[in-house]
Structure formats: structure tokens, C-alpha cells
Amino acid sequence: MKRVLMVAYHYPPVQVSSGLQRTLAFSKYIREHGWAPIVLSANPRAYANVSTDQLQDIPSDIPVVSAFALDTSKHLSIGGRYLDALALPDRWSSWWLGGVWSGLRIIRKYKPKLIWSTYPIATAHLIGLTLHKLTGLPWVADFRDSMTEPTYPREGARRKVFLWIEKRTVHACSKAIFTTPGAVEMYRERYPDLPSDKWLLMPNGYNEEIFSEIENVDSLGATQSLVREDGPITLVHSGVIYPDERDPKPFFQAISELKKQHKINGKGLKVILRATGHDEQFRPILEDLNIQDIVNLETGIPYRDALKEMLLADGLIIFQAANCNHQVPAKVYEYFRARKPVLALTDAAGDTAKTLADAGLTDIAPLDDSELIKQTLLAFMTKLKSGSAAIASDEAVAKYSRQSAARLLAKWFDAILQSKVQ
Structure with missing residues (x-):
């Protein structure tokens, strides 16, 4: 050796x-x-x-x-x-x-x-x-x-x-x-x-060994979710959200406007932002926009528990600004393996969007455009409800x-x- x-x-x-x-x-x-x-x-x-x-x-x-x-x-x-x-x-x-x-x-x-x-x-x-x-x-x-x-x-x-x-x-x-x-x-x-x-x-x-371990222990299936038939759609982002490179404020604004328009509410949508690293900065914004009943800031949990949460969610979220177009968040590949639909808030010209599109995932809106985020989020939720939302191709999963x-x-x-x- x-x-x-x-x-x-x-x-x-x-x-x-x-x-x-x-x-x-x-x-x-x-x-x-x-x-x-x-x-x-x-x-x-x-x-x-x-x-x-x-x-x-x-x-x-x-x-x-x-x-x-x-x-x-x-x-x-x-x-x-x-x-x-x-x-x-x-x-x-x-x-x-x-x-x-x-x-x-x-x-x-x-x-x-x-x-x-x-x-x-x-x-x-x-x-x-x-x-x-x-x-x-x-x-x-x-x-x-x-x-x-x-x-x-x-x-x-x-x-x-x-x-x-x-x-x-x-x-x-x-x-x-x-x-x-x-x-x-x-x-x-x-x-x-x-x-x-x-x-x-x-x-x-992604680490197949750990994913397989979780699935075997918990008997998770690809169609299971945190949602019950009468519960909200659950979207999860797991990991740090940098205020500059992954600024979620336009996303928060989009949710606020949709709530004011009575198109979404806390009974129909639950967003979990897990271990953002900047909760104290984001919490006042959620309160000012009155969307803390929809967007939940949650503390960090062990890695296997975080993967299990991905496997049980209805959809997963990516935040990535245009100034990071040469980067792809590492969690994207774990999202692929979780075989869950992905809502990506990123620049269509960047490597993140290209990687997602190559895997068959096209629910993408610019991170800084709250109006397009509103449209994409509503369409994404409709697909989730109908069961027609895309997941990563088998080829993409095997590749990474x-x-x-x-x-x-x-x-x-x-x-x-x-x-x-x-």
C-alpha cells in the first residue's frame, strides 16, 4: 500500500x-x-x-x-x-x-x-x-x-x-x-x-454506503415524505445559507407576496431551512414579512438525520447566486441520490443550473428575482401535488x-x- x-x-x-x-x-x-x-x-x-x-x-x-x-x-x-x-x-x-x-x-x-x-x-x-x-x-x-x-x-x-x-x-x-x-x-x-x-x-x-444504511434501517421508500394526505408540502434546504452567495431574501419576499395573495399559507406549505448558520440574521426578516408560519429555521442535526430528512421531504431547495456560477453546492449530488424533486434558485447560465438540467431537473429560477421565484414555486408545488415533478435521472445518480x-x-x-x- x-x-x-x-x-x-x-x-x-x-x-x-x-x-x-x-x-x-x-x-x-x-x-x-x-x-x-x-x-x-x-x-x-x-x-x-x-x-x-x-x-x-x-x-x-x-x-x-x-x-x-x-x-x-x-x-x-x-x-x-x-x-x-x-x-x-x-x-x-x-x-x-x-x-x-x-x-x-x-x-x-x-x-x-x-x-x-x-x-x-x-x-x-x-x-x-x-x-x-x-x-x-x-x-x-x-x-x-x-x-x-x-x-x-x-x-x-x-x-x-x-x-x-x-x-x-x-x-x-x-x-x-x-x-x-x-x-x-x-x-x-x-x-x-x-x-x-x-x-x-x-x-x-454522495456516499452510497450511508444512504443505503439509512434506507435499510428505516425502511424508507422513494415515495415516502414528511407530509400526510392532509398536511403541507414540505421543502427542505439542508446546510449553510451565506447571506451574499446564497441570499434567501428574494425567496422570502416571494413567499410573503404569495401569502398576501392567499395563494399559499402555513397549512399548505412548510419550508425547513436546516442549519443556515445565519438564523439570527434571517429570523427578523421572517418576522417582518410575517412568514414564520411557513419558513422554519431549524438547528443542525447529525449527518445521517439530515440525509433522512432529505429522503422524507417532498422537495429540496438549492440557493446559489450568479457570483458563484463556477460552483455547484455539494448537497446537489446528495439531492440527486435522495431522488427528490429540486427547486433551484440560481442563475440559468451557471454550473449549478447546468448540472441540474443535465440530470433532468429544470425547476429553476434566478435567486435574485422574487417575481420569477413566485411563478416557479407555484408551478413546482403543483407538480408535487400531482406527482409529476422530475427527479434526477438514474445516469446522474450513478455518475456522482x-x-x-x-x-x-x-x-x-x-x-x-x-x-x-x-
């Missing part, structure tokens, strides 16, 4: 919606293809929320090292304020010190053949870059989403640091992996001096298994080692 050092901030016991599932699945399934992982993560003190519910999913023979790390906002602030320099490139910049030290110890002990690091915590790529420079080991940078866009990060020190990390990462790594075709193409154009085969596409996905992705990742790792030998 060849060893790979996997550098990932998001790994159990951190509690996030779907951010840790990619690394967790890779670390588990890549072992079936000749690679033994050692995971370098952060000390749990650095996590905003901790949960033990997915520790059971880490195979007992995978070494997991939790390196020294602090969250600047929690540990280095006074009265809730801290120096911006202490949070560059992110609030977990102290993890670089602990990660490099622990990474070198891991490399001496386990002698991995390759390093893999994963964004969206930029410090992870800093650790990968430093370990690569110090040891000469080949390095694969899993960007997932683009690190920089024309308007992200905003102008200032953080943008300069992100651009610095991005440039050095793409020039030093053997391969750079992205989750959407749009991101791959953007980086090809941004760095035309680099070979075109440096850029690799690996979408996010994380087990298949781990097989491909191992193949790429093998090819990198082979190229070094030649």
Missing part, C-alpha cells in the same frame, strides 16, 4: 453540513485502490462546532493527526475584535505552524509517496505548499471551488494573500482539482503558461458516487508517481 498524506481542515469531529464528506469518503475508499491515507487535520478547539456522529465513519486503521490550531476570532480576540493580520489568509492561519510541524513528523514516520491538500480553508494549501517545498514530495491541490474570482475576495490584504497562495499553489502542485467545468476552464485561461493537463475535474458526490471518485483519485495518484519515475 502506498501512503498519501491528506491535509484537510474539515474532518470529523468538525460539524459542518457537507464540507467534510469529500475528504472523509476519499480517505475511506481510496484504500480499496492501493493507497493508505494519513489524515492531517486541525485540533478540534479550532472548530466552531464539534460533533462525534461521524467519527464512526473513519476506519480504525487510518491515522488521524490533529495539529495545533486556533480560531483567531475565538482565541486571539479581545472584546470580539482582532487584528486582520492574525486572520490571513483565514482565521485558522495558526494551523500552518502546527500543520507543518506535524506534517514533517508524519512524513518521517510514515514516508508517504504524495501529499494532497484540500480547500476551502486556504491555510490547508499553505501547509501542502510548505511540506512540498521542504520534502520534494509530489503534491495534489484539491481546490474544489475557485480560490479567487474577479470580485472575491474583495480588494485588500486578504485578496492579495489569496492571489499569492493561488499562484504559488498552481505552479508548484502536480495537479489541481476542481469540482466544476467552469472552474477548470477559468483556471486554464487564467494560467495559460501551465500545461492544460494540470487541471482536473472531480465533482462532489464518491466510491467512483475515490477510484479516479487513486488512478491520478498512480499516474503522478509513474511520471516521476519516468
Whole structure:
């Protein structure tokens, strides 16, 4: 078994919606293809929320090292304020010190053949870059989403640091992996001096093993739902709703207007927004619009319970702004596997809409257009009531298994080692 050092901030016991599932699945399934992982993560003190519910999913023979790390906002602030320099490139910049030290110890002990690091915590790529420079080991940078866009990060020190990390990462790594075709193409154009085969596409996905476990234990069927014959249609969004990138206010406005027009009410529609991460910001808006009887802000729950809620819902919701057109929320692929109709509030020209349309899901409206959201929501509800709402095609479901992705990742790792030998 060849060893790979996997550098990932998001790994159990951190509690996030779907951010840790990619690394967790890779670390588990890549072992079936000749690679033994050692995971370098952060000390749990650095996590905003901790949960033990997915520790059971880490195979007992995978070494997991939790390196020294602090969250600047929690540990280095006074009265809730801290120096911006202490949070560059992110609030977990102290993890670089602990990660490099622990990474070198891991490399001496386990002698991995390759390093893999994963964004969206930029410090992870800093650790990968430093370990690569110090040891000469080949390095694969899993960007997932683009690190920089024309308007992200905003102008200032953080943008300069992100651009610095991005440039050095793409020039030093053997391969750079992205989750959407749009991101791959953007980086090809941004760095035309680099070979075109440096850029690799690996979408996010779902874990069939966990879905099957839930279905077997709970005897869930594809047609079951949270709704009873006389109950409301239930729509669910599971995970963080960023106020800028997934702004739900036009959606809230659409629901408010439909309620005033007596086209919907709390007896006919229930919207569950699970673990938004910004409940305190959204709650006053719901109260001002008088729609808290329809839209429910619910707290986070264990991952398996969240998947079960998806399986039992009538429909699932996606929020994604046009400034994220090169991204696809990871939950989209879990929605596919749940085989539930999807209401997507996103730009029709973006990768999210294209991914949904390719899977046969076309109930899409712009995130920022409350009038079109009203029309699309009413049509979506009509389809749900009649049983005619589309679900993801079997081809789309089969395409996005994380087990298949781990097989491909191992193949790429093998090819990198082979190229070094030649």
C-alpha cells in the first residue's frame, strides 16, 4: 500500500453540513485502490462546532493527526475584535505552524509517496505548499471551488494573500482539482503558461454506503415524505445559507407576496431551512414579512438525520447566486441520490443550473428575482401535488458516487508517481 498524506481542515469531529464528506469518503475508499491515507487535520478547539456522529465513519486503521490550531476570532480576540493580520489568509492561519510541524513528523514516520491538500480553508494549501517545498514530495491541490474570482475576495490584504497562495499553489502542485467545468476552464485561461493537463475535474458526490444504511434501517421508500394526505408540502434546504452567495431574501419576499395573495399559507406549505448558520440574521426578516408560519429555521442535526430528512421531504431547495456560477453546492449530488424533486434558485447560465438540467431537473429560477421565484414555486408545488415533478435521472445518480471518485483519485495518484519515475 502506498501512503498519501491528506491535509484537510474539515474532518470529523468538525460539524459542518457537507464540507467534510469529500475528504472523509476519499480517505475511506481510496484504500480499496492501493493507497493508505494519513489524515492531517486541525485540533478540534479550532472548530466552531464539534460533533462525534461521524467519527464512526473513519476506519480504525487510518491515522488521524490533529495539529495545533486556533480560531483567531475565538482565541486571539479581545472584546470580539482582532487584528486582520492574525486572520490571513483565514482565521485558522495558526494551523500552518502546527500543520507543518506535524506534517514533517508524519512524513518521517510514515514516508508517504504524495501529499494532497484540500480547500476551502486556504491555510490547508499553505501547509501542502510548505511540506512540498521542504520534502520534494509530489503534491495534489484539491481546490474544489475557485480560490479567487474577479470580485472575491474583495480588494485588500486578504485578496492579495489569496492571489499569492493561488499562484504559488498552481505552479508548484502536480495537479489541481476542481469540482466544476467552469472552474477548470477559468483556471486554464487564467494560467495559460501551465500545461492544460494540470487541471482536473472531480465533482462532489454522495456516499452510497450511508444512504443505503439509512434506507435499510428505516425502511424508507422513494415515495415516502414528511407530509400526510392532509398536511403541507414540505421543502427542505439542508446546510449553510451565506447571506451574499446564497441570499434567501428574494425567496422570502416571494413567499410573503404569495401569502398576501392567499395563494399559499402555513397549512399548505412548510419550508425547513436546516442549519443556515445565519438564523439570527434571517429570523427578523421572517418576522417582518410575517412568514414564520411557513419558513422554519431549524438547528443542525447529525449527518445521517439530515440525509433522512432529505429522503422524507417532498422537495429540496438549492440557493446559489450568479457570483458563484463556477460552483455547484455539494448537497446537489446528495439531492440527486435522495431522488427528490429540486427547486433551484440560481442563475440559468451557471454550473449549478447546468448540472441540474443535465440530470433532468429544470425547476429553476434566478435567486435574485422574487417575481420569477413566485411563478416557479407555484408551478413546482403543483407538480408535487400531482406527482409529476422530475427527479434526477438514474445516469446522474450513478455518475456522482464518491466510491467512483475515490477510484479516479487513486488512478491520478498512480499516474503522478509513474511520471516521476519516468
